[in-house]
Amino acid sequence: MKYLKYLLVGIIFGIVLVKSEAISWYRIYEMFKFESFHMYGIIGSAVITGIILLLLTKKLKFKNINGDVMLVPKKERGLIKYIVGGSIFGLGWALSGACPGPMYILVGTGAFSILIVILAATFGTFVYGILKDKLPH
Amino acid sequence: MDNILQPWPWYISGPLIAFIMFILIYFGKTFGMSSNLRTFCAIGGAGKKIEFFNINLRDQRWNLLVVLGAIIGGYIAHFYLSVPTNIDLNPDTVKELSELGFENAGKSLLPSELYNLEALLSLKGLSILIIGGFLVGFGTRYAGGCTSGHAITGLSSLQLPSLIAVIGFFIGGLIMIHLIFPLIF
Numbered sequence: 001m002k003y004l005k006y007l008l009v010g011i012i013f014g015i016v017l018v019k020s021e022a023i024s025w026y027r028i029y030e031m032f033k034f035e036s037f038h039m040y041g042i043i044g045s046a047v048i049t050g051i052i053l054l055l056l057t058k059k060l061k062f063k064n065i066n067g068d069v070m071l072v073p074k075k076e077r078g079l080i081k082y083i084v085g086g087s088i089f090g091l092g093w094a095l096s097g098a099c100p101g102p103m104y105i106l107v108g109t110g111a112f113s114i115l116i117v118i119l120a121a122t123f124g125t126f127v128y129g130i131l132k133d134k135l136p137h
Numbered sequence: 138m139d140n141i142l143q144p145w146p147w148y149i150s151g152p153l154i155a156f157i158m159f160i161l162i163y164f165g166k167t168f169g170m171s172s173n174l175r176t177f178c179a180i181g182g183a184g185k186k187i188e189f190f191n192i193n194l195r196d197q198r199w200n201l202l203v204v205l206g207a208i209i210g211g212y213i214a215h216f217y218l219s220v221p222t223n224i225d226l227n228p229d230t231v232k233e234l235s236e237l238g239f240e241n242a243g244k245s246l247l248p249s250e251l252y253n254l255e256a257l258l259s260l261k262g263l264s265i266l267i268i269g270g271f272l273v274g275f276g277t278r279y280a281g282g283c284t285s286g287h288a289i290t291g292l293s294s295l296q297l298p299s300l301i302a303v304i305g306f307f308i309g310g311l312i313m314i315h316l317i318f319p320l321i322f
Contacts, residue, residue, distance in 0.1 A: 005164065006199045010206015011213065013157050018214035019141075020150030021224055024246045029234070032307075032314040035227040038147055043288055045151030046158075050293025053159045064165045073167055075281060075291060075298035082298050085279025086287075086305020092272025093306060094313035095265060097247065099284045100277060101170040103270075104204045106246065108211025113252045116263070117270035122181075124274025125174040129189035135279065 014105045023105050025097025032094050081137040092124075142220045158289050166199060169286035171277040173197070173204050215246075237322040265321070272309075280305060 017023050020042055031039035056062070057070050064070045093099050096117045098106060103121065106114040128135075158168040175190065176197040183190035224243035234242040239250050249256070256262030277283040280302045282291065288306070291299020 003199060003202050006202035007206040009157060009160060010203035011210035014207040014210020015214040016150055016153045018211055019145040021144050024224055025248055026224055026226055026243050030226055030230045032310040033230060035230045041147030042151045045148050046154040046289050047292045049152040049155035050158055053155060054294050064163050066165050070162055072162060072290060072294040075296050078298060082280050082301035083305045085276050086302040087309035088272050089276030089280055090306040090309020091313045092269045092276055094310040096269030096273060101285050104207045105211035108208040109215035109246060111247050111252060113257055116266045120267040120270025121274030122174050122177045124271040125278045126178045126183055128275045128278040129187050132189050
Protein backbone atom coordinates (compact mmCIF):
# COMPACT_ATOMS: atom_id res chain seq x y z
CA MET A 1 0.00 0.00 0.00
CA LYS A 2 2.85 2.31 0.95
CA TYR A 3 4.15 2.10 -2.59
CA LEU A 4 0.85 2.15 -4.44
CA LYS A 5 0.74 5.95 -4.43
CA TYR A 6 4.01 6.10 -6.36
CA LEU A 7 2.63 3.75 -8.97
CA LEU A 8 -0.38 6.05 -9.32
CA VAL A 9 1.81 9.15 -9.61
CA GLY A 10 3.75 7.36 -12.34
CA ILE A 11 0.57 6.42 -14.20
CA ILE A 12 -0.65 10.02 -14.14
CA PHE A 13 2.79 11.23 -15.24
CA GLY A 14 2.75 8.80 -18.15
CA ILE A 15 -0.74 9.82 -19.23
CA VAL A 16 0.02 13.56 -19.02
CA LEU A 17 3.23 13.24 -21.03
CA VAL A 18 1.57 11.20 -23.78
CA LYS A 19 -1.41 13.54 -23.98
CA SER A 20 0.87 16.60 -24.02
CA GLU A 21 2.87 15.08 -26.93
CA ALA A 22 6.06 15.90 -24.96
CA ILE A 23 7.21 12.32 -25.54
CA SER A 24 7.35 12.89 -29.29
CA TRP A 25 10.72 13.14 -31.02
CA TYR A 26 9.16 15.65 -33.41
CA ARG A 27 8.11 18.02 -30.63
CA ILE A 28 11.68 18.08 -29.30
CA TYR A 29 13.06 18.81 -32.77
CA GLU A 30 10.51 21.57 -33.24
CA MET A 31 11.42 23.05 -29.85
CA PHE A 32 15.12 23.27 -30.67
CA LYS A 33 14.18 24.84 -33.99
CA PHE A 34 12.10 27.47 -32.14
CA GLU A 35 9.27 26.71 -34.54
CA SER A 36 6.54 26.10 -32.00
CA PHE A 37 5.53 27.46 -28.64
CA HIS A 38 4.13 24.09 -27.55
CA MET A 39 7.08 22.70 -25.54
CA TYR A 40 7.96 26.13 -24.13
CA GLY A 41 4.34 26.45 -23.05
CA ILE A 42 4.46 23.09 -21.28
CA ILE A 43 7.76 23.68 -19.50
CA GLY A 44 7.02 27.36 -18.84
CA SER A 45 3.55 26.80 -17.37
CA ALA A 46 4.89 23.86 -15.33
CA VAL A 47 7.63 26.04 -13.89
CA ILE A 48 5.33 28.99 -13.17
CA THR A 49 2.81 26.68 -11.47
CA GLY A 50 5.67 25.03 -9.60
CA ILE A 51 7.08 28.36 -8.41
CA ILE A 52 3.65 29.42 -7.11
CA LEU A 53 3.08 26.08 -5.36
CA LEU A 54 6.50 26.11 -3.72
CA LEU A 55 6.25 29.76 -2.65
CA LEU A 56 2.86 29.02 -1.07
CA THR A 57 4.38 25.99 0.61
CA LYS A 58 7.08 28.15 2.15
CA LYS A 59 4.73 30.94 3.16
CA LEU A 60 2.08 28.68 4.68
CA LYS A 61 4.65 26.21 6.07
CA PHE A 62 2.99 23.15 4.53
CA LYS A 63 3.97 19.85 6.11
CA ASN A 64 4.69 16.73 4.12
CA ILE A 65 3.11 13.32 4.65
CA ASN A 66 5.61 12.56 7.44
CA GLY A 67 4.77 15.79 9.29
CA ASP A 68 8.05 17.48 8.38
CA VAL A 69 8.44 20.82 6.63
CA MET A 70 8.12 20.36 2.86
CA LEU A 71 11.29 21.29 1.07
CA VAL A 72 13.23 20.74 -2.12
CA PRO A 73 16.81 19.56 -1.60
CA LYS A 74 19.37 22.20 -2.57
CA LYS A 75 21.49 21.42 -5.62
CA GLU A 76 25.23 21.49 -5.05
CA ARG A 77 27.06 24.62 -6.10
CA GLY A 78 29.03 24.31 -9.29
CA LEU A 79 29.38 25.48 -12.83
CA ILE A 80 31.36 23.09 -15.00
CA LYS A 81 29.33 20.01 -14.20
CA TYR A 82 26.08 21.81 -14.93
CA ILE A 83 27.13 23.46 -18.15
CA VAL A 84 29.20 20.57 -19.55
CA GLY A 85 26.99 17.78 -18.24
CA GLY A 86 23.91 19.69 -19.33
CA SER A 87 25.28 20.21 -22.84
CA ILE A 88 26.13 16.52 -23.20
CA PHE A 89 22.61 15.70 -22.06
CA GLY A 90 21.18 18.19 -24.57
CA LEU A 91 23.09 16.61 -27.46
CA GLY A 92 21.60 13.24 -26.60
CA TRP A 93 18.13 14.63 -25.91
CA ALA A 94 17.94 16.23 -29.35
CA LEU A 95 19.37 13.19 -31.14
CA SER A 96 17.24 10.51 -29.51
CA GLY A 97 14.28 12.85 -28.96
CA ALA A 98 13.73 11.48 -25.48
CA CYS A 99 14.84 12.42 -21.98
CA PRO A 100 14.66 9.82 -19.21
CA GLY A 101 10.96 10.23 -18.26
CA PRO A 102 9.63 9.91 -21.82
CA MET A 103 11.97 6.96 -22.47
CA TYR A 104 10.04 4.83 -19.99
CA ILE A 105 6.68 6.13 -21.13
CA LEU A 106 7.46 5.34 -24.77
CA VAL A 107 7.93 1.68 -23.81
CA GLY A 108 4.29 1.71 -22.71
CA THR A 109 3.18 3.12 -26.05
CA GLY A 110 4.69 0.06 -27.73
CA ALA A 111 7.78 1.79 -29.15
CA PHE A 112 10.06 -1.02 -28.07
CA SER A 113 13.12 0.22 -29.95
CA ILE A 114 13.40 2.88 -27.23
CA LEU A 115 14.68 0.04 -25.02
CA ILE A 116 17.98 0.35 -26.89
CA VAL A 117 18.11 4.03 -25.92
CA ILE A 118 17.34 3.15 -22.29
CA LEU A 119 20.08 0.50 -22.27
CA ALA A 120 22.55 2.94 -23.79
CA ALA A 121 21.53 5.62 -21.27
CA THR A 122 22.08 3.16 -18.42
CA PHE A 123 25.51 2.41 -19.87
CA GLY A 124 26.20 6.16 -20.13
CA THR A 125 25.38 6.57 -16.45
CA PHE A 126 27.63 3.59 -15.68
CA VAL A 127 30.55 5.16 -17.56
CA TYR A 128 29.97 8.44 -15.72
CA GLY A 129 30.17 6.51 -12.43
CA ILE A 130 33.54 5.08 -13.47
CA LEU A 131 34.96 8.42 -14.62
CA LYS A 132 33.35 10.61 -11.96
CA ASP A 133 36.48 11.32 -9.93
CA LYS A 134 38.51 12.16 -13.02
CA LEU A 135 36.04 14.68 -14.46
CA PRO A 136 36.05 18.40 -13.63
CA HIS A 137 32.93 19.34 -11.63
CA MET B 138 -14.68 12.82 -23.42
CA ASP B 139 -13.54 14.18 -26.74
CA ASN B 140 -11.42 16.71 -24.86
CA ILE B 141 -9.55 13.86 -23.21
CA LEU B 142 -9.07 11.92 -26.44
CA GLN B 143 -7.64 14.90 -28.31
CA PRO B 144 -4.09 16.08 -27.52
CA TRP B 145 -4.04 18.25 -24.41
CA PRO B 146 -3.02 21.90 -24.74
CA TRP B 147 0.20 23.04 -23.06
CA TYR B 148 -1.65 25.09 -20.44
CA ILE B 149 -3.30 21.92 -19.14
CA SER B 150 -0.28 19.61 -19.36
CA GLY B 151 2.27 22.02 -17.86
CA PRO B 152 0.42 22.71 -14.59
CA LEU B 153 -0.37 18.98 -14.26
CA ILE B 154 3.36 18.22 -14.46
CA ALA B 155 3.94 20.80 -11.70
CA PHE B 156 1.34 19.04 -9.54
CA ILE B 157 3.13 15.72 -10.07
CA MET B 158 6.37 17.34 -8.88
CA PHE B 159 4.52 18.87 -5.92
CA ILE B 160 2.85 15.65 -4.79
CA LEU B 161 6.21 13.86 -4.79
CA ILE B 162 7.64 16.60 -2.55
CA TYR B 163 4.57 16.16 -0.35
CA PHE B 164 5.45 12.45 -0.13
CA GLY B 165 8.94 13.49 1.00
CA LYS B 166 10.60 12.61 -2.33
CA THR B 167 12.01 14.55 -5.26
CA PHE B 168 10.90 14.32 -8.89
CA GLY B 169 13.88 12.91 -10.79
CA MET B 170 13.59 10.36 -13.54
CA SER B 171 17.27 9.97 -14.43
CA SER B 172 18.15 8.74 -10.92
CA ASN B 173 16.59 5.45 -11.96
CA LEU B 174 19.37 4.90 -14.49
CA ARG B 175 21.83 4.89 -11.59
CA THR B 176 19.55 2.47 -9.76
CA PHE B 177 19.55 0.16 -12.81
CA CYS B 178 23.37 0.11 -12.64
CA ALA B 179 23.20 -0.66 -8.92
CA ILE B 180 20.72 -3.48 -9.53
CA GLY B 181 23.15 -4.87 -12.09
CA GLY B 182 25.80 -5.07 -9.38
CA ALA B 183 27.87 -1.99 -10.26
CA GLY B 184 27.98 -1.01 -6.57
CA LYS B 185 30.37 -3.83 -5.72
CA LYS B 186 33.22 -2.21 -7.58
CA ILE B 187 32.25 1.44 -7.94
CA GLU B 188 31.34 3.52 -4.92
CA PHE B 189 29.01 5.79 -6.94
CA PHE B 190 26.63 2.87 -7.43
CA ASN B 191 26.82 1.63 -3.86
CA ILE B 192 23.36 2.88 -2.91
CA ASN B 193 20.60 1.44 -0.78
CA LEU B 194 18.17 -0.04 -3.29
CA ARG B 195 15.32 0.06 -0.82
CA ASP B 196 15.52 3.89 -0.84
CA GLN B 197 15.05 3.86 -4.62
CA ARG B 198 12.10 1.49 -4.72
CA TRP B 199 9.53 4.30 -4.79
CA ASN B 200 11.14 5.82 -7.89
CA LEU B 201 11.17 2.47 -9.70
CA LEU B 202 7.43 2.32 -9.03
CA VAL B 203 7.04 5.74 -10.61
CA VAL B 204 8.85 4.30 -13.67
CA LEU B 205 6.58 1.25 -13.74
CA GLY B 206 3.58 3.55 -13.41
CA ALA B 207 4.88 5.77 -16.22
CA ILE B 208 5.07 2.75 -18.53
CA ILE B 209 1.52 1.75 -17.60
CA GLY B 210 0.34 5.35 -17.98
CA GLY B 211 1.96 5.50 -21.41
CA TYR B 212 0.11 2.35 -22.39
CA ILE B 213 -3.26 3.56 -21.09
CA ALA B 214 -2.95 7.00 -22.67
CA HIS B 215 -1.73 5.73 -26.03
CA PHE B 216 -4.13 2.84 -26.50
CA TYR B 217 -7.23 3.94 -24.58
CA LEU B 218 -7.19 7.72 -24.23
CA SER B 219 -6.10 8.80 -27.70
CA VAL B 220 -7.71 8.98 -31.08
CA PRO B 221 -5.28 8.67 -33.98
CA THR B 222 -4.32 12.28 -34.46
CA ASN B 223 -1.35 13.71 -36.27
CA ILE B 224 0.89 15.88 -34.15
CA ASP B 225 0.08 19.43 -35.07
CA LEU B 226 3.62 20.43 -36.05
CA ASN B 227 4.60 23.69 -37.64
CA PRO B 228 4.34 23.14 -41.44
CA ASP B 229 7.85 24.61 -41.79
CA THR B 230 9.16 21.93 -39.44
CA VAL B 231 7.47 19.21 -41.49
CA LYS B 232 8.98 20.62 -44.68
CA GLU B 233 12.50 20.86 -43.23
CA LEU B 234 12.27 17.34 -41.86
CA SER B 235 11.18 16.10 -45.25
CA GLU B 236 14.27 17.74 -46.78
CA LEU B 237 16.40 15.94 -44.16
CA GLY B 238 14.81 12.65 -45.20
CA PHE B 239 12.15 12.33 -42.51
CA GLU B 240 8.88 11.56 -44.24
CA ASN B 241 5.50 11.55 -42.46
CA ALA B 242 6.66 13.91 -39.71
CA GLY B 243 4.13 14.01 -36.88
CA LYS B 244 2.17 10.94 -37.99
CA SER B 245 3.73 8.90 -35.18
CA LEU B 246 5.44 9.66 -31.86
CA LEU B 247 8.87 8.65 -33.11
CA PRO B 248 10.27 8.85 -36.65
CA SER B 249 10.33 5.45 -38.32
CA GLU B 250 13.58 6.55 -40.00
CA LEU B 251 15.29 6.20 -36.60
CA TYR B 252 13.13 3.79 -34.65
CA ASN B 253 11.71 1.11 -36.94
CA LEU B 254 13.21 -2.34 -37.32
CA GLU B 255 14.95 -1.45 -40.56
CA ALA B 256 16.71 1.47 -38.85
CA LEU B 257 17.71 -0.73 -35.91
CA LEU B 258 19.35 -3.18 -38.28
CA SER B 259 21.40 -0.52 -40.03
CA LEU B 260 24.72 0.62 -38.61
CA LYS B 261 23.77 4.27 -38.83
CA GLY B 262 20.35 3.87 -37.25
CA LEU B 263 21.58 1.72 -34.40
CA SER B 264 24.55 4.03 -33.77
CA ILE B 265 22.26 7.05 -33.52
CA LEU B 266 20.09 5.42 -30.86
CA ILE B 267 23.06 4.12 -28.89
CA ILE B 268 24.99 7.40 -29.04
CA GLY B 269 21.87 9.43 -28.25
CA GLY B 270 21.02 7.27 -25.26
CA PHE B 271 24.62 7.20 -24.04
CA LEU B 272 24.88 11.00 -24.12
CA VAL B 273 21.60 11.36 -22.21
CA GLY B 274 22.69 8.89 -19.52
CA PHE B 275 26.21 10.27 -19.18
CA GLY B 276 25.21 13.93 -19.34
CA THR B 277 22.31 13.69 -16.95
CA ARG B 278 24.39 12.17 -14.18
CA TYR B 279 27.25 14.58 -14.84
CA ALA B 280 24.78 17.47 -14.53
CA GLY B 281 23.04 15.85 -11.56
CA GLY B 282 19.61 15.69 -13.13
CA CYS B 283 17.48 15.79 -16.26
CA THR B 284 14.39 17.65 -17.38
CA SER B 285 12.34 16.57 -14.35
CA GLY B 286 15.04 17.27 -11.76
CA HIS B 287 16.47 20.49 -13.17
CA ALA B 288 14.01 22.06 -15.63
CA ILE B 289 10.88 21.35 -13.57
CA THR B 290 11.93 20.88 -9.92
CA GLY B 291 15.09 23.00 -9.92
CA LEU B 292 13.64 25.98 -11.77
CA SER B 293 10.43 25.83 -9.73
CA SER B 294 12.51 26.11 -6.56
CA LEU B 295 14.52 28.97 -8.10
CA GLN B 296 17.88 27.23 -7.96
CA LEU B 297 20.71 28.75 -9.98
CA PRO B 298 22.53 25.42 -10.63
CA SER B 299 19.39 24.14 -12.37
CA LEU B 300 19.18 27.23 -14.54
CA ILE B 301 22.80 26.65 -15.59
CA ALA B 302 21.99 23.00 -16.33
CA VAL B 303 18.95 23.95 -18.43
CA ILE B 304 21.07 26.45 -20.38
CA GLY B 305 23.44 23.52 -20.94
CA PHE B 306 20.54 21.34 -22.18
CA PHE B 307 19.81 24.01 -24.76
CA ILE B 308 23.42 24.54 -25.79
CA GLY B 309 23.67 20.80 -26.50
CA GLY B 310 20.27 20.56 -28.17
CA LEU B 311 20.86 23.55 -30.43
CA ILE B 312 24.29 22.28 -31.48
CA MET B 313 22.80 18.89 -32.32
CA ILE B 314 19.83 20.17 -34.32
CA HIS B 315 21.43 23.13 -36.08
CA LEU B 316 25.03 21.99 -36.59
CA ILE B 317 25.18 18.19 -36.39
CA PHE B 318 21.86 17.19 -37.97
CA PRO B 319 22.77 18.72 -41.35
CA LEU B 320 25.94 16.59 -41.30
CA ILE B 321 24.34 13.27 -40.40
CA PHE B 322 21.01 13.51 -42.26
